[in-house]
Amino acid sequence: QVQLVESGGGLVQAGGSLRLSCAASGRTFISYAMGWFRQAPGKEREFVAAILWSGSNTYYADSVKGRFTISRDNAKNMVYLQMNSLKPEDTAVYYCAARPSSRNTIVSSTGYDYWGQGTQVTVSS
DSSP: OOOEEEEOOEEEETTOOEEEEEEEOSTTGGGEEEEEEEEOTTSOOEEEEEEOTTSSOEEEOTTTTTTEEEEEETTTTEEEEEEOSOOGGGOEEEEEEEEETTSOOSSOGGGOOEEOOOEEEEEEO
């Protein structure tokens, strides 16, 4: 069982930056791959970024590649999403998610077993 709590969302102007954090409970954090997803009003939840257990492999949606960076600190059971050059279209609720490392799913939300409650990110133009 893994419990996830996101923080760091807020209101920022276009071009600004935010850093989201996800705190995970459980002693087996290192056995989970982690992902960030987002959901804008009226839209489906979409993949943003993922990182494997070691932190050496990362994956990004094309829409955020070059602007967002996912990282993890296994000693602290934390996952981060550094978001730079934010755009109004990045406005959404951002969710942290966890899946067993043995599962090959990267971008599909159905492959993730555990989810946080979400944190709102609003980018004004």
